Amino acid sequence: MNQIRISQSVIERIYEIPVEKIMRTDVVRVSPGAMMSELKYAVKENNYACIPVLEGEKLIGQISIEGYIDWLTSDLGDVPVSEIMDIKYKTLHPDEPVITAVKELELIGLRGLPVVENESEKFLGVICRCTMMEGVLAELDMNDKKEEQKDDCLFSNIQSSSALVTLSYIVKQKPLEYGGEISSSIRADLYKLGLPGSIVRRTAIAAYEAEMNLLSYAGGGLFTINLNEEILDMKIEDRGPGIPDVEKAMEPGYSTAPDWVRELGFGAGMGLQNIKNCSDNFKIESRIGEGTVLQVNINLEDK
Amino acid sequence: MNLDEIKNKLNLTLLTSSNPLNSEVSRGYVSDLMSDVIAHGKEGDIWITYQTHLNVVAIALMKNMAGVILIQGRELIPAAAEKAKEEGLPVLSSSKSAFEVAGELYQLGIPG
Amino acid sequence: MNIKELSQVLNAKILSNGHLSVEIKTTYVSDLMSDVLTFGREAELLVTSLTNRQTIRTVEMVEIPAICYTNGKQPDEKTIELAKSKKITVLATEFSTFQVTGKLFAAGLQG
Structure with a gap:
């Protein structure tokens, strides 16, 4: 070094x-x-x-x-x-x-x-x-x-402290019907911090899809949001089973969701794509047996 | 009203069957929930959905429906398209939303 | 169309009073929450036959102020409580999704 x-x-x-x-x-x-x-x-x-x-x-x-x-x-x-x-x-x-x-x-x-x-x-x-x-x-x-x-x-x-505010949230394993509690807190906190509605909506949608994924597949996980003046950086980490084929999982319509997830209105194979669509920059890394990390960046300044 | 008239009036694209579209449509049905359609779908229904997987075709056939309309320009996944062709199930597609497709059918006098 | 008119057109019960001053102009019809969650979705009403808590969470995230449950389905108490705490208007009607859509379309709402 x-x-x-x-x-x-x-x-x-x-x-x-x-x-x-x-x-x-x-x-x-x-x-x-x-x-x-x-x-x-x-x-x-x-x-x-x-x-x-x-x-x-x-x-x-x-x-x-x-x-x-x-x-x-x-x-x-x-x-x-x-x-x-x-x-x-x-x-x-x-x-x-x-x-x-x-x-x-x-x-x-x-x-x-x-x-x-x-x-x-x-x-x-x-x-x-x-x-x-x-x-x-x-x-x-x-x-x-x-x-x-x-x-x-x-x-x-x-x-490294160019992140001015760090918010973290733990998603504990719960029945899927409770999914959304953390995203709801994230949404409320971002509004309280004075972020504009369009940014909050995109973050909330991405967070919610990710939260449902954490509960459906990974047994919970962790959200970390770093905010500075230019970028909202949301990291979603889990220690779940990992995604065997990330590229395939990103394809619209591809899903491994069991029927009970589908009947809740999720699992139609749109989640990751939805998260990506909400991001200005999106990264996904997954290792079998270790877990998955999603990174969602949203620019705070309108271009 | 038969399926061919509906196709023309709503400007739908036929995705699968080349059979004559003369089956009579008795009712409109909107759902994206398979369990719901299994429970409440009926013979002669035209089923409007966002779903595109194999179960859509299987359930439409099981219920002897008149046809399926996919919304927002959706297309069946290949395996489902294959099955629909084999079994002669008419699957149509609209670029419009479920609200517009169902609304227009309702305006044509199709009951719900 | 305001909530009161909406409930009359659909012969619907109001289970949760959100912001009553909401003017319904655009409706989205879906049972797939991931579809509703698409960014840029602008609507004041979600019509769905799904009645779980996820529907409330979804409209909360995309900021759709009202939801109408169809097919005579009733949400459970917890779902209604959640809707009330989020100030989301909830209606329930015996009509099917197709019928609800048809009536709203005929009444001039957009989709």
Whole structure:
């Protein structure tokens, strides 16, 4: 592996860059009395990092994206921000080196950290994983080399967080009649995250067909949805028996479905094709005895 | 009304039989569920369906139906087409949806 | 055509009240949920003789606001509950799929 292609002097410089040089200051802030339902815009605007909660200029709490998703998927309903916000969290100071921020983000596994003034706790900005890279590169004047850096280990953690939101869902084996519960949650969650109807519909249809497949053939499985600003990437994995002939399975009308699946209105050999038709990019990999992985990519920007 | 008139009025494509299409159509039936058709299909029915597999032909023959209309430009899978030809079952196809095909038949006075 | 008119034309019982203000213009007829699930399907009513929970899930995913069960078939309580929770209008009629389609076609709905 290309361990480190970046020269030693560059690394030293990364150590030296203070947080304040690369923090985002234009993030959306909210007051403790704001309602959770009003945060949709803020979540996106803040690059899915964290939303600072301010009283005056003072930081009194934060809503992390993880906290926001927990709320979305909970039954709490619409409540004030103050009831959901974290009050114990790590903050950064403006003069700390960037490398501290990297360590903290990795350590806690969060997408962003607020930056406050040393004594007064006055809110200054946010360091988030996704803009940190840009900030560092701009600072090092390395923007033109950005592409090359992708393989470098030092940055691999940061780069891999180009997925801004990750949702995962487990499909447990259940009678087929319950199929659709997970797709229904996916659909609701995507709407709550503010995605447009056409995108949500395509995702929901693909998810539902896949969920029915998981229950019909694979004994359950796992959905992982990674969302960034450009692409919705949905991965559906199972440890089922695998598909002997993937090409054949993709043919419209080809089906190995038993009659009881057909009588539920499925198994007409259209499922995989349907999933593909909903995708801008579709991949399927299957190994006998190991399982099947479907990957559905949907572009978020209309072309 | 016989099948030939229906074929002409609905602008259907004949997929299988070259027999004269003079069988009388007594009723229209729409279903994609085999169990349903086994239970409720009748002699003389014209059966409108999206399904294209071998069971469609088998059930239509079993029930002595007048014919089958496939919708949305669907075609029988080869084994089913073979069987339909062998047994002389008329299978027709329309580019229209089940709603339109059934609607037009109903307008022609075919009972349901 | 609104839901009330629809239930009159089809002599149908309303088993779940979804959004009553829905205006039915386009109908899709199918018992195959994978067929209904085709992306780009735009309709306000699904006519089907299949009455399981999957029918409700399917119209939920493709955002068809109303469903009409034919052939005198009744969905079970759980299916009706699911429809209510998803605000999907459910009707049930004694008429066959063919008859329902014919009546709606004659009433000027599109397919």
